[in-house]
Amino acid sequence: MIYLDNNATTRVAPEVFNAMQPYLTEIFGNPSSTHTLGRQMKQAIDVAREQVAALIGAADTSEIVFTSCGSESDNWAIRGALSAKPDKKHIVTTQVEHEAVRNLCDLLESEGYEITRLGVSENGELDLNSLRDALRHDTALVSIMLANNETGVLFPMEEIGRIVSEKSDAFFHVDGVQAVGKIPIDLKSTEVDMFALSGHKLHAPQGIGALYLRQGIGLQPLIVGGGQESGRRAGTSAVPNIVGLGAACKLANESDVHERIASLRDKLERQILTTISNTLVNGTSAAGKRLPNTSNISFQYVDGQNILLHLDAAGICVSTGSACHSTTREASPTLKAMNVPYTAAQGSIRFSLGRYNTEAEIDRTLSVLPGIIKKLAEMSPY
Amino acid sequence: MNQESISQHFFAPRNVGDAHEPSFIGRAASLRCGASSRMSLQIGEANNIIEAKFKAAGCNVLVASLSKLTELVQDKTTAEAATIGQDEDLLLNALGGLEPDRFSCTTLARETLLRAVRAYSDAARSEWIGDQALICTCFCVSERTIEETIHDCGLMTVTEVTRACYAGGGCGSCHQLIQEMIDSFGVRRPGAALVSPSEDV
Numbered sequence: 260m261i262y263l264d265n266n267a268t269t270r271v272a273p274e275v276f277n278a279m280q281p282y283l284t285e286i287f288g289n290p291s292s293t294h295t296l297g298r299q300m301k302q303a304i305d306v307a308r309e310q311v312a313a314l315i316g317a318a319d320t321s322e323i324v325f326t327s328c329g330s331e332s333d334n335w336a337i338r339g340a341l342s343a344k345p346d347k348k349h350i351v352t353t354q355v356e357h358e359a360v361r362n363l364c365d366l367l368e369s370e371g372y373e374i375t376r377l378g379v380s381e382n383g384e385l386d387l388n389s390l391r392d393a394l395r396h397d398t399a400l401v402s403i404m405l406a407n408n409e410t411g412v413l414f415p416m417e418e419i420g421r422i423v424s425e426k427s428d429a430f431f432h433v434d435g436v437q438a439v440g441k442i443p444i445d446l447k448s449t450e451v452d453m454f455a456l457s458g459h460k461l462h463a464p465q466g467i468g469a470l471y472l473r474q475g476i477g478l479q480p481l482i483v484g485g486g487q488e489s490g491r492r493a494g495t496s497a498v499p500n501i502v503g504l505g506a507a508c509k510l511a512n513e514s515d516v517h518e519r520i521a522s523l524r525d526k527l528e529r530q531i532l533t534t535i536s537n538t539l540v541n542g543t544s545a546a547g548k549r550l551p552n553t554s555n556i557s558f559q560y561v562d563g564q565n566i567l568l569h570l571d572a573a574g575i576c577v578s579t580g581s582a583c584h585s586t587t588r589e590a591s592p593t594l595k596a597m598n599v600p601y602t603a604a605q606g607s608i609r610f611s612l613g614r615y616n617t618e619a620e621i622d623r624t625l626s627v628l629p630g631i632i633k634k635l636a637e638m639s640p641y
Numbered sequence: 642m643n644q645e646s647i648s649q650h651f652f653a654p655r656n657v658g659d660a661h662e663p664s665f666i667g668r669a670a671s672l673r674c675g676a677s678s679r680m681s682l683q684i685g686e687a688n689n690i691i692e693a694k695f696k697a698a699g700c701n702v703l704v705a706s707l708s709k710l711t712e713l714v715q716d717k718t719t720a721e722a723a724t725i726g727q728d729e730d731l732l733l734n735a736l737g738g739l740e741p742d743r744f745s746c747t748t749l750a751r752e753t754l755l756r757a758v759r760a761y762s763d764a765a766r767s768e769w770i771g772d773q774a775l776i777c778t779c780f781c782v783s784e785r786t787i788e789e790t791i792h793d794c795g796l797m798t799v800t801e802v803t804r805a806c807y808a809g810g811g812c813g814s815c816h817q818l819i820q821e822m823i824d825s826f827g828v829r830r831p832g833a834a835l836v837s838p839s840e841d842v
Contacts, residue, residue, distance in 0.1 A: 560698060561698055562676075562697075562698045562700065564700050564701065565651075565698075565701060565704065568651065568652075569652075572652065590675065601675065602698075604675075605698065606698075635698075637657060637658070638654065638696055638697060638704070639696060639697075639698050640668070640677050640678060640679045640696040640697060640698055641677065641698060
């Protein structure tokens with residue numbers, strides 16, 4: 260199996276599994292307990308909090324709150340920010356956010372909030388002037404992702420933060436789920452107020468996330484109950500998962516695989532563009548403006564789901580921007596916002612690499628892909 | 642649910658390409674899912690399908706459905722092909738069953754076939770050089786027969802005409818023409834008996 264779908268989820272790293280294993284077997288206890296076992300668990304959480312804080316450059320470990328997933332972090336940040344500014348009813352976000360933010364903003368709109376959804380260029384980049392124009396005195400929140408999950412295009416979080424803090428007193432929330440572990444992040448040098456991350460995108464298990472909350476920002480909890488996480492997020496701490504997230508952050512921080520992943524991605528992308536006709540990359544090719552592991556490629560005039568199924572039959576896992584949802588099969592909002600031509604959006608495939616991909620796997624992918632596309636192109640009615 | 646047949650037809654689709662000339666082409670597309678398809682039929686003098694080919698950019702179910710349909714209509718008459726195109730269950734059963742949320746993919750495939758048959762029918766009608774103008778090309782029903790049937794039985798709808806003389810029971814391309822004839826000549830005679838439904842259309 261060749262796994263090129265690391266933006267969807269990642270395999271749990273052996274280092275992560277090894278760190279978690281004791282907490283799933285001999286070491287147990289409720290970290291809220293005062294006895295030895297409880298203290299041991301609390302210590303494990305403290306270590307993990309330091310590891311997460313180190314990876315994203317938090318100024319203090321108290322800025323990290325563990326949650327169950329990225330979506331919870333996003334939901335809490337957005338709902339909490341709005342509750343903290345009850346007089347302000349305007350939100351600025353983008354057309355290309357992950358569903359966790361996009362669908363929540365749609366819901367908030369129906370609840371009476373006014374939403375400004377910033378568009379993107381054909382390269383998937385944000386126009387910062389439109390952000391400047393969108394900010395108002397009654398803007399409660401700006402929620403803009405760091406890396407787009409489909410194209411890997413990066414938004415300039417530092418610059419956005421400066422604009423938001425200069426032009427408004429809105430909170431600045433960042434969905435950082437797709438970026439953490441893939442690029443260096445230093446939140447203390449930015450104006451970011453809240454930053455969501457998810458463990459399973461960086462080789463921790465599914466079911467663990469975190470929200471970075473800048474010091475001084477008190478958010479009303481989303482989940483009310485016990486006093487866990489300093490009263491900010493109730494629910495018994497999932498110690499094994501938290502330890503796993505910490506270990507995954509440590510692994511990403513100390514790892515030297517990033518350059519190798521980038522060069523494999525570049526090879527894959529370059530070869531596809533040169534050997535297969537009617538192909539184009541969705542998302543900017545400018546250096547440093549796209550995640551180094553992601554390549555979203557349109558195979559024009561053929562169907563993305565067909566490509567996916569043929570690759571799957573060849574043992575290669577990818578995803579498509581035209582996923583067939585039960586009754587509708589619309590091109591992704593991200594590609595739509597980028598004005599990708601219809602026949603190109605229908606044939607878009609996302610390759611997202613990870614630390615376990617080898618050059619042999621990329622070569623194998625490059626060897627089977629042209630035949631698949633040729634076969635489908637012969638069938639194309641266009 | 643048995644998906645074997647979908648998978649077989651998807652990974653090894655039959656009859657991809659274009660039928661030999663002279664061929665008749667049907668195209669269909671879905672605004673909802675973005676799929677696009679075409680079928681071309683080479684049709685012999687006895688209204689028989691000599692060759693059926695398709696092309697498609699759409700999901701696996703659409704591809705499998707078109708592949709299956711080209712097999713099903715091979716050597717059939719256009720009337721039989723039209724009947725196949727209108728029968729939802731026939732294709733679903735031929736594909737071994739499907740989840741309901743994918744029925745629309747098979748509908749698009751059947752519509753592609755029907756449009757190809759209609760393209761043939763429209764051409765055949767306009768090229769017809771017999772004594773009587775031909776209206777229903779699938780069942781070879783002339784204008785005069787339809788007129789007489791409408792008059793004699795006092796028919797008011799296309800469905801009634803189809804029941805009475807088969808006209809319009811195939812691809813449906815002549816429905817508009819039949820309706821126009823009803824509008825011009827059709828006066829239901831008081832007390833005229835409705836024709837009983839035909840069983841073997």
